Amino acid sequence: MIEKGMETPATLNRQVQKMFSDIAPRYDLLNRLLSCGQDQYWRKRAVARLSPQAGERFLDIATGTADVALEIIRNVPPGAGQVVAMDFSEKMLELAQQKINTQNKADFIQLESGSAESLPFEDNSFDGTTTAFGIRNFSDVEQSLREMHRVLKPGGRCVILEFSLPKNSILNALYRFYFEVLLPKVGRLISKHPSAYTYLPETVAAFPVRKEFSDLMQQAGFMNVIYKELTFGIVILYTGTKQV
Numbered sequence: 001m002i003e004k005g006m007e008t009p010a011t012l013n014r015q016v017q018k019m020f021s022d023i024a025p026r027y028d029l030l031n032r033l034l035s036c037g038q039d040q041y042w043r044k045r046a047v048a049r050l051s052p053q054a055g056e057r058f059l060d061i062a063t064g065t066a067d068v069a070l071e072i073i074r075n076v077p078p079g080a081g082q083v084v085a086m087d088f089s090e091k092m093l094e095l096a097q098q099k100i101n102t103q104n105k106a107d108f109i110q111l112e113s114g115s116a117e118s119l120p121f122e123d124n125s126f127d128g129t130t131t132a133f134g135i136r137n138f139s140d141v142e143q144s145l146r147e148m149h150r151v152l153k154p155g156g157r158c159v160i161l162e163f164s165l166p167k168n169s170i171l172n173a174l175y176r177f178y179f180e181v182l183l184p185k186v187g188r189l190i191s192k193h194p195s196a197y198t199y200l201p202e203t204v205a206a207f208p209v210r211k212e213f214s215d216l217m218q219q220a221g222f223m224n225v226i227y228k229e230l231t232f233g234i235v236i237l238y239t240g241t242k243q244v
Ligand SMILES: C[S@@+](CC[C@H](N)C(=O)[O-])C[C@H]1O[C@@H](n2cnc3c(N)ncnc32)[C@H](O)[C@@H]1O
Pocket: 013, 016, 017, 020, 021, 061, 062, 063, 064, 065, 066, 067, 068, 086, 087, 088, 089, 092, 114, 115, 116, 117, 131, 132, 133, 134, 137, 138, 139
């Protein structure tokens, strides 16, 4: 059982890393199933907000099986974009590499092993950073936001997707029944992991959202921070820029 707030950052990172490596083989299947296919739509919306242009270079943090990185490459003219896709789970990176090879995108997506709290990249080196459903898991959210800001070039865009809960009380109750009762059962059955799909609703309920998270982005140095609710507010798309 992972208890955020009870562990040191290093221990928490090790536990989260192991959990994601354990569920990696069934990760994509469960994403599609548990979101009823919406997860790919959310990533498309995020990449549309990023608005990747020919010749730009992007960093996808906590890339998992590289769905966002692949979506970025699909959105630039052939051969005209580069993505560094980073994660600290070797198993996720292995599956990401297989998917990238199958889609013939290995020339455009470079995989890196690394931690979001200490990005292994130089200052001002990317036109955009993306993080989809990753930041809630980071052991130090503020530090990871400062790191995103540091590696962006002036004028660079930061796009973050994260789960939330609907504000409407009826939708909230219905969704919580699905998210907190049904989803953990299906997740456990298919992934065979005892707690990963209980950890998901628990961490979502505890994570700062909407204005609270936007404030954290501003404190990390981002300008023009805005957020948009997707699918009745079960996912939120945050964007900010680094000052020119
Ligand atoms: C829920 S998955 C999201 C994967 C992918 N972005 C997607 O859209 O499906 C979270 C990923 O974050 C990675 N992760 C969690 N904490 C991390 C950290 N501190 N540094 C780097 N990767 C991390 C995990 O290994 C996992 O692959």
